[in-house]
Amino acid sequence: MMAYSLKYILFSFLLIVGFLPLVSDAQVVDSFTVSQLIGLDSTAPTIPAPVTATPIAATQIDVTWGASTDDQSLLGYRLFRDAVQIATTSLLAYSDTGLTASTTYTYTVEAYDWVFNISTTSAPAATTTLALPVVTPVATSTNSTGSKLSPRLISLEVDPKEESAHFSWGTNIYTKYVLRWGSSSEYDLGFIRNDVYSRMHTTTIQGLDADTQYLFELVGVNQLGREFILKQGTFTTQAKKDDIAPANVSNVQTITENDSVYIQWVNPADGDFEKVRVVRNYLFYPSDPLDGFIVYEGPAQTVYDAGALSTYPDQYYTIFAYDTTGNISSGAITFARRSGLDTGAATADTNDVPDKGTLMTDAGLTFLDVRFIQENNVVPHTNGQVVIDSVLPLEIQISSELLSRNLKTIVVTFTDVHDDTQSYMLRSNNDKTAYQALLRSLPEGTYNVLFSIFDYHTQLHTTFDGQIVSQKWVSSNDVHGDTQQVTSVSSYSLRTEYGLVVGSLGLLLLILWFLLAKRRSREDN
Numbered sequence: 001m002m003a004y005s006l007k008y009i010l011f012s013f014l015l016i017v018g019f020l021p022l023v024s025d026a027q028v029v030d031s032f033t034v035s036q037l038i039g040l041d042s043t044a045p046t047i048p049a050p051v052t053a054t055p056i057a058a059t060q061i062d063v064t065w066g067a068s069t070d071d072q073s074l075l076g077y078r079l080f081r082d083a084v085q086i087a088t089t090s091l092l093a094y095s096d097t098g099l100t101a102s103t104t105y106t107y108t109v110e111a112y113d114w115v116f117n118i119s120t121t122s123a124p125a126a127t128t129t130l131a132l133p134v135v136t137p138v139a140t141s142t143n144s145t146g147s148k149l150s151p152r153l154i155s156l157e158v159d160p161k162e163e164s165a166h167f168s169w170g171t172n173i174y175t176k177y178v179l180r181w182g183s184s185s186e187y188d189l190g191f192i193r194n195d196v197y198s199r200m201h202t203t204t205i206q207g208l209d210a211d212t213q214y215l216f217e218l219v220g221v222n223q224l225g226r227e228f229i230l231k232q233g234t235f236t237t238q239a240k241k242d243d244i245a246p247a248n249v250s251n252v253q254t255i256t257e258n259d260s261v262y263i264q265w266v267n268p269a270d271g272d273f274e275k276v277r278v279v280r281n282y283l284f285y286p287s288d289p290l291d292g293f294i295v296y297e298g299p300a301q302t303v304y305d306a307g308a309l310s311t312y313p314d315q316y317y318t319i320f321a322y323d324t325t326g327n328i329s330s331g332a333i334t335f336a337r338r339s340g341l342d343t344g345a346a347t348a349d350t351n352d353v354p355d356k357g358t359l360m361t362d363a364g365l366t367f368l369d370v371r372f373i374q375e376n377n378v379v380p381h382t383n384g385q386v387v388i389d390s391v392l393p394l395e396i397q398i399s400s401e402l403l404s405r406n407l408k409t410i411v412v413t414f415t416d417v418h419d420d421t422q423s424y425m426l427r428s429n430n431d432k433t434a435y436q437a438l439l440r441s442l443p444e445g446t447y448n449v450l451f452s453i454f455d456y457h458t459q460l461h462t463t464f465d466g467q468i469v470s471q472k473w474v475s476s477n478d479v480h481g482d483t484q485q486v487t488s489v490s491s492y493s494l495r496t497e498y499g500l501v502v503g504s505l506g507l508l509l510l511i512l513w514f515l516l517a518k519r520r521s522r523e524d525n
Contacts, residue, residue: 041071041072041113041114041115041117042117043070043071043072043113043117044070044111044112044113044117044118044119044120045068045069045070045074045111045112045113045117045118045119046068046069046070046111046119047068047111047119047120047121047122048065048066048067048068048077048109048110048111048119048122049065049066049122049123050065050066050123050125051063051064051065051066051107051108051109051122051123051124051125052064052065052125053105053107053125053126053127054127055127055128055129055130056095056130056174056197056198057129057130057174057197057223058099058101058102058129058130058131058132058133058223059097059098059099059100059101059129060095060096060097060099060129060196060197061095061096061099061105061107061127061129062093062094062095062096063079063093063094063095063096063107063109063125064092064093064094065077065092065093065109065122066092067092068111068119070111070113070117072113072114073113073114074111074112074113074114075090075112075113075114075116076088076089076090076111076112077089077090077091077092077109077110077111077112078109078110078111078112078118079094079107079108079109080107080108080109080110080121081096081105081106081107082105082106083106083108095196095197095198097195097196097197099129100129101129101130101131101132102128102129102130102131102132103128103129104126104127104128105126105127105128105129106124106125106126107124107125107126108121108122108123108124108125109121109122110122115514116514116515130223133149133223133224149173149222149223149224149226150173150222150228151171151172151173151175151220151221151222151228151230152171152172152230153169153170153171153218153230153231154170154171154172155168155169155170156168156169156170156218156230156231157169158216158233158235160208160235160236160237160238161237161238162210162237162238162239162240162241163206163207163208163209163210163237164204164205164206164207164208164237165204165205165208165214165235165237166202166203166204167179167201167202167203167204167205167218168200168201168202169200169201169218169230169231170199170200170201171199171201171220171230172199173199173222174197174198174199174223175197175198175199175220175221175222176193176194176195176196176197176220176221177193177194177201177218177219177220177221177230178191178192178193178194178218178219178221178227179191179192179203179205179216179217179218179219180216180217180219181205181214181215181216181217182214182215183212183214183215184215185215187215187216187217189214190205190207192205197223208237209237210237210238210239210240211236211237211238211239211240212236212237213234213235213236214234214235214236214237215232215233215234216231216232216233216234216235217229217231217232218230218231218232241325242272242323242325242327243327243430244327245323245327245328245329245330245438246268246270246272246273246321246322246323246327246328246329246438247268247269247270247321247329247393247438247439247440248268248319248321248329248330248331248332248424248437248438248439248440249265249266249267249268249276249301249319249321249329249332250265250266250268250332250422250439250440250441251264251265251266251422252264252265252319252332252333252334252422252423253265254317254334254335254336256309256336256337256338256339257339258309258338258339259306259307259308259309259310259338260304260305260306260307260308260309261304261305261308261309261315261317261336262302262303262304262305263278263302263303263305263317263319263334263336264301264302264303265301265302265319265332266301267299267301267321268321268329268440269440270321270323270440272323272324272325273321273322273323273324274299274322274323274324275297275298275299275321275322276296276297276298276299276300276319276320276321276322277289277294277296277297277319277320277322278294278295278296278297278303278305278317278318278319278320279291279292279293279294279295279317279318279319279320280292280293280295280305280308280315280316280317280318281293281315281316282311282312282314282315282316283316284316284409284454285316285317285318285331285333285335285409285411285425286316286317286318286331287318287331287409287425287427288427289320289328291318292318295308295317308336309336309337309338313337313338314335314336314337314338315335315336316333316335316336317333317334317335317336318331318332318333318425319331319332319333319334329437329438330424330425330426330427330436330437330438331424331425331427331437332422332423332424332425333411333423333424333425334423364402365398365402365403365451365453365462365464366464367381367384367449367451367464367465367466368381369398369399369402370396370397370398370451370466371396371397371398371399372386372388372394372395372396372397372468373394373395373396373397374388374389374392374393374394374395375392381466384466384467385466385467385468385469386466386467386468386469387468387469387470387471388442388468388469388470388471389470389471389472389473390441390442390443390444390470390471390472391441391472391473392441393438393439393440393441394438394439394441394442395436395437395438395439396412396424396426396436396437396438396439397434397435397436398410398426398434398435398436398451399433399434400428400432400433400434400435403435403453404455404457404458406455406456406457406458407455407456407457408453408454408455408456409425409453409454409456410425410426410435410451410452410453411423411424411425411426411451411452411453412424412426412437412449412450412451412452413449413450413452414442414447414448414449414468415447415448415449415450416445416446416447417445417446424437424439425437442468442470443470444470444471444472445469445470446467446468446469446470447467447468447469447470448465448466448467449465449466449467449468450463450464450465451463451464451465
C-alpha cells in the first residue's frame with residue numbers, strides 16, 4: 001500500500017512538471033484560479049443512470065444517460081454497444097450511426113474520474129432500429145408535401161460574422177442535411193454534409209470574406225436517401241471592425257504669452273477623422289486622453305489656453321486624434337513654459353524633455369531596434385540612416401520584447417535642419433506586442449531623430465538617436481526594393497504554440513504511464 005501511495009505522489013509531481021511547457025510562454029494576467037487535488041483518490045464516480053436508447057432511423061439510435069458525480073473531479077463517460085466500447089465523451093448523449101435496420105442493440109455506460117477510477121457499469125438499455133421505409137409510388141416531384149417522409153423547415157436562423165456564418169434550423173422530421181454555398185447559384189465555394197439524423201441542426205461556415213454576399217442552399221435528406229431543398233437564400237458577412245488608429249496631428253507649434261498658451265497644428269487627412277482632444281498636465285505629458293485637464297475637444301486646429309501657466313509655470317500638452325469609430329492616435333506632444341523663466345523666448349521648445357530621473361544613454365536599445373514601416377513594409381537601416389518616402393504615411397514601432405514591462409512613456413522627436421522640432425508619443429498597440437506611432441507623412445528633408453524613454457519604476461530616462469532622410473520617390477519599387485515584409489506572426493506566438501504541443505505530448509505520456517502503473521499494482525494485489 002505504501003508503494004501504491006508513493007506512485008500517486010510521484011504522478012502528481014510529474015503531472016505538474018508536464019504542464020510547465022504549457023505556461024512557460026503564457027501571457028501575464030491579472031488574476032487566475034488554482035485548483036488543487038490532494039490525497040489518494042480511490043473513489044469511483046456514481047453509476048450513470050438512467051440510460052435511454054431511442055431508435056431514430058433504420059441506421060441510427062440516439063443514446064442518453066443521467067449525469068454521474070465524483071468526490072473530486074469527473075472526467076467523462078465510456079459508451080458500449082453490445083459490450084464493445086464505441087465512444088468516449090464528456091457529454092450526456094450520443095448518436096450511434098451506421099447500424100443495420102430492424103436489429104436490436106444493447107447499450108451500457110461507465111463514468112471515470114481524473115485518475116481513471118471507473119464506475120460500475122450502468123443498467124443496459126436495448127432497442128431495435130427502425131425497419132427500412134417502404135417505398136410507395138409518389139408524385140414525380142421529390143418535394144411532395146403529401147409524404148410523411150418529406151422534410152420541411154420549421155425554423156431557420158442565419159447569423160453572419162466577419163469571416164463566418166452560423167446556421168441553426170429545425171425540421172418537421174428527423175433528417176440529415178447538406179449545406180452548400182458560393183458566390184453564385186453554382187454554390188462552388190464549399191459544402192457541409194452531416195450524416196446524423198436530427199430535427200434540430202447547427203453548423204458554421206468558416207473562411208469567408210468580410211462584407212461579402214454569399215448564396216446558400218440547404219438540403220434535407222430523408223430516411224430513403226432522397227434530397228429535398230429546404231431553403232435557397234443569401235447572407236452578407238459583416239464588415240471588418242475598424243481598429244486602426246488615425247494618424248497623429250502634425251506641424252504642432254506652441255507660443256506662450258504671459259500666463260497663456262496658444263497651440264496650433266494640422267489635423268490628419270484620414271477620411272474617418274472626427275476630432276482632436278488636447279490634454280494638459282503640469283507633471284508630465286498626458287499618456288492617455290484622461291490623464292489631465294481637457295483643454296479642448298473638437299475638429300479645430302488651434303486652441304488658446306488662457307491662464308494655463310498662472311499656477312504652474314510648466315505645462316505638458318498631448319494632442320490626441322480620434323476617428324469616427326473611437327480609435328485614438330498615440331499623441332503629439334508639446335511643452336509650454338511661462339515667459340521670463342528661461343532666456344525669454346516666447347516659443348516653447350518641444351525637445352525640452354524634463355529631467356524626470358537619471359539620464360541613461362545606453363540601456364540596450366539603439367536606433368537599429370526601431371522599425372519604420374510604410375505600406376506594410378519595413379524600411380531598412382543603411383549606415384545608421386533610414387530613407388523614407390515623403391508622400392507615404394510613416395509608422396514607427398518598437399517591439400515590446402525589447403522593453404521591460406514597467407509603466408513607461410516613449411517620445412520620439414524629429415528635428416530638421418532649421419532646428420524646428422515635432423514630438424510624438426509611442427503607445428502600446430491593442431495586442432501589446434509593440435509601442436507605435438503613426439504619422440500622416442514626413443515632409444522632405446533630413447531629420448535628427450531622438451527617442452526618449454522614461455521608466456516610472458526604475459526612474460531611468462533613456463535616450464538614443466539616429467537620422468531619417470525623407471524624400472519623394474519616383475516609383476514605389478525604388479523605396480521598397482530592398483525592404484522585408486512585416487510578418488504578422490511573432491516569435492512569441494510561435495514559442496507559445498511549441499509549448500502547447502510539447503506540454504500536451506508530455507501530459508499524454510504521463511497519463512499512459514499512470515494507467516500502466518495502476519494496472520500493475522492491481523495485478524500485484
